[in-house]
Amino acid sequence: PPTAKPPAQVNLWASLAVSETVDITKWLSDPERGLNMTMSDRGSLSDNILFHIEAYRPAKADALRYLTSPSDQNLPERFARVTIHHGAASDPYIMDYLVGPLPVSSKTSMRELTEIYHRNPIPYNARGYTAKAFNELDPLIEKIMTPISDIVKELYGNDTLVAAANGPMSFDGSFRRSWVSWRRKVSGPWLHPVGLFQYVDISGPDPSTWKLLKMVYNHQVFPSVESFAEAFHNGTLKRIPHRPDQRDDTSWSTRRRSGPPRDLDHLPGPRAVSFAGLRFRVDRAKQYISWMGWGLYLGFDRDMGMSLWDIRFKDERLIYELSPQEAIAQYAGNDPMQATTAWLDRYFGMGSSVRDMLPGYDCPYEAVYLPATTYTHMGTLRRERAICVFEHDTARPITRHTGYDEDEFGAVRGYVLTVRSIATVGNYDYLFDYIFHLDGTIEVRVSASGYLQGGYWEKSQYNYGTAIRETSMGSLHDHVINFKVDLDVAGTDNSLLFTHTTQEEVEQPWFDEDWGSTVIQQKILRDYIETEDNALLKFPTNFQGGYSFVNKEKKNAWSTPRGYAIHPGYSPVHNTVVGSKRLLNNANWARYNLAVSLRKEQEPTSSSMWNLNLPGAPMVDFHKFFDGENITQKDLVAWVNVGTHHLPQAEDAPNTRTNTATSSFFLTPLNYFDSDVSMDSMNAILLKTP
Amino acid sequence: PPTAKPPAQVNLWASLAVSETVDITKWLSDPERGLNMTMSDRGSLSDNILFHIEAYRPAKADALRYLTSPSDQNLPERFARVTIHHGAASDPYIMDYLVGPLPVSSKTSMRELTEIYHRNPIPYNARGYTAKAFNELDPLIEKIMTPISDIVKELYGNDTLVAAANGPMSFDGSFRRSWVSWRRKVSGPWLHPVGLFQYVDISGPDPSTWKLLKMVYNHQVFPSVESFAEAFHNGTLKRIPHRPDQRDDTSWSTRRRSGPPRDLDHLPGPRAVSFAGLRFRVDRAKQYISWMGWGLYLGFDRDMGMSLWDIRFKDERLIYELSPQEAIAQYAGNDPMQATTAWLDRYFGMGSSVRDMLPGYDCPYEAVYLPATTYTHMGTLRRERAICVFEHDTARPITRHTGYDEDEFGAVRGYVLTVRSIATVGNYDYLFDYIFHLDGTIEVRVSASGYLQGGYWEKSQYNYGTAIRETSMGSLHDHVINFKVDLDVAGTDNSLLFTHTTQEEVEQPWFDEDWGSTVIQQKILRDYIETEDNALLKFPTNFQGGYSFVNKEKKNAWSTPRGYAIHPGYSPVHNTVVGSKRLLNNANWARYNLAVSLRKEQEPTSSSMWNLNLPGAPMVDFHKFFDGENITQKDLVAWVNVGTHHLPQAEDAPNTRTNTATSSFFLTPLNYFDSDVSMDSMNAILLKTP
Ligand SMILES: [Ca+2]
Ligand SMILES: [Ca+2]
Ligand SMILES: [Ca+2]
């Protein structure tokens, strides 16, 4: 692509270079630090382990100083966030540290990073997986299963089974327990559950103390493997019926092509070609993109992957930060697994779970791919095709009119630029799209694909899902995904405007008796929401109203305060269930369509990777952001949700379809300009009336 | 495009050929008919005039008989609907007639067509315009304005002003009155209102009896032009302030390109090319289209334009009829024009107002265009590019997964076929899109562009809109557009399923004390709606539920009744205002998101062109469809709305943007299949895990 010209030469939100990570690791390992660390690929849970290293974003004030006048002396100091598992402590715990300034030098020091959390330290029982997912459970599983291996073989034949643990594993950090669910080890295992569950206690750093608490087979509960074995041998065990549908060909849970080809499908479909070259610019090293008056930097982190920074349109900063925060998936069901699952996928690292995209399939042929680097406890992970950027013809004019008078007759093509990243967290694929329009509109859209977290289908599951096979089902769940939108509309001093409509009956002197002297009509009300406590928001009934950021002191040419609206797109939903202990306070943002708070350095994000396992006492308690502060002409942040109520259906197999499993919101100018700026497009036509 | 193979050789819903129209006209003019008609281009209001001729659609039973076994003897008889204005009657009225069978022969006869209306005959005061829009008002306007032409010149300088009348013009047919609003005669006149209004009585067929009832200038009401002139001359008239913003360049209300070009905008954007040829088939003569297992016929009529018929997917009929029914736009304001406007655009002929689309701008370069023919009182109107059809790459895989096991890793490209028609009704442009997906999903989407119906901006209009210039504004209004969706899911016997979710607290034997013995979780409820009275529907709060057509007697392989869901898309809204006299009972469908009724030949449509002028006693009273009939395993029709709450903003000038002024719904398989059928796509990739 053509070379970009970033407004500043340093991407302040860039990931750490591998060399920086190496240097920090060395510096941390220095005995002078006194951290007594074991390198993670050798470490056990009762060692001190380096869990994570990544760039820590600069304070906004520092960043804006540099962006206003990009010179070396204005460059903010660079810091890294380091997460250490203190497994060797007498009372094991986890702590985040800030290390810097970077590069490592004699001036480099470290301090505890606690101000962004609502409790400290991080409970050890909420920890992230320290070895390749679930491996730390293997010894316990083996211990449980060995004594009953003959029984399992009798019950399940020659199938190899595979175990997966669910979450949350703790309420407040005081324990770590999980339901282990068994599935057949075939392609698409999530669709092949076998109705066998074990509840295990895996609290603390010593696996020798871990134990089975319960075992459930075909709805029968056993306190131990021995009691399960006894029931099997004495014939009281009620067995799951034979499952012929699961015996044969399991290709239904793969992505193998099936069925007769459709008419003309042997031909390639339409392919977008920019015959005179691409029209967007990319600086690959600085991860800066520009297109048609838009410009932005990219960031990337372990927890949530791609983020967008310093988004400008027509030479004005519009958004300081636009980034996903968390993705919940709360399940329901009549088995111990589905009834207790409430995922917060940040835990697994939606950034580190980004895989290389499939050129031509995940993005059009002309897309430009950008790499991303994250650190994991397995080492540095680099994906060459983590992000794609492409221009797309929406095939719909953005404006048009066929008039009769001069210069009324024409159209402007509706091109957009899409920036995409796809995270595959186990079974699920999340497509994150940021779609930039010519008029200043951005659509933020998440689409889902991948496999369902399936259940064993039987009549008692009727209220919790739908069969996708005779004995497999998809389980009911809600997805809600939260975004941080640090809009800066004509500067950082913004207010939250609630524009809504009502119905009125008014009298007018000009009415005649034919229709009566009054009229019933709509009316617009414009209210500023003054404090955070009133800024936990749902879209009004029938969408009779909406929310926007405006700068009261900056007017457009017609004396209207310049603003940007947060406009609902596809599936504007929030979470359904309120009050579940497994999602008690760790994802309260999901109760709303959006919320607006005062921007704070101590509130950089609405969640944390440990929130999954701390529903009762989360590291980041979103509701605590809302402490009655005034939000008039302040630097504000909108926390905006997308989501879907996923009532699975047969057509979710093998994979969910992105065309209906999709949700979005728009950020769109609201009297920000004096008129529609997409009228400046050269890809326009103006005709004389024929 | 490649040639299509329609399942039957006759398009049962084709428009009349010009020769047929000519023959019918001749036959009607025959003195033997006794109609005493004057040909319309010469006729006055007090003559009998032929207003309209068009094809009348066959009864569904007859059509299905033919489609099941397409032979000449099964071909339904063909009829035309003819509308005659009986202006010469002592009590003038309008009547619809059925004429047939066609072609005209000795067997041809005519009868009154009354069974599709809730009152008969059609009141003369509700009549459609009989000459080029508004011309029939010209003599009255001239009579009113001539005596005050000097005053108008003094008030408005050298501007030429142009008048437009609003609607509804009657409540129940007992009168015909309208507010005439004055605008500057420049390009985009709708944005140049001058604050001058006249209320006129134009009842009955004799223009000599028509008169001015009231005149409003700058909020001052005058019973006559004389009193207005008197106030002007005696200096009591409060004049509208000088409007310098309206004096100069008026290019802001044109589509002229403006502003500096953006970076790289001199290059052409990406262009879709089907390098091996198009993959959809078109039979231009029969107006039949097929693509990737989809097939459908097109119809076209004066009132609402393009309609889709006998839509099949994978060799099964899915929809018998999919057609727009009506488009309302209900306004509000602090002036006599906006406060009294509630358009029903069918009146103007959304079909006859279709203009030729702009290749490359309204549709991509590769689009195939189809013609449409409608009859108007001006004669037969043929548009060569009334409809476009194109395949489009959504640039988003329809499904994808990057797994680890064999055959889990791949993607299917998300191609769609779009069938589009654009109606320009005066100021407004409606883009009708029918978007067909590989998995059986159809998205029905309407986007709006064109000009606002503007107002004169002043402080007292603050609650009714927003300034788009110092002294021009956009006025608050709601759009709602109704579609008839005659889904036939696995046959015509369908039931209406309401699937919704609730929250429950359940006890389970397997829970431990750690989390408590109960769980709060979601639950699915499935209720069949049994009667029409319960089938006037809104989407539930937070979209916690949805509606679908299912055939209880036809199950998929997993014993779930096969169904199709009506799923909300963009902007799933209904009309805001309830109870306004100007929309009292003529568009009651707009109160809901959707409604479901028993399909009837006597209820072919939810509106009529005369509904605009009969809010108190409409020709088609939608609520009368809902008379308590049972809707279990019957042939059902869904009446589904799209819409937008249009709170105008500066960026609506010069034309509204289709990216946010858009609304849609999906028709999508719901356990209709056994699995996702888009997995049969050849445009798929399946990779080994790298
Ligand atoms: Ca606060
Ligand atoms: Ca801000
Ligand atoms: Ca009925």
Ligand SMILES: [Ca+2]
């Ligand atoms: Ca039907």
Ligand SMILES: [Cu+2]
């Ligand atoms: Cu899901």
Ligand SMILES: [Cu+2]
């Ligand atoms: Cu509008």
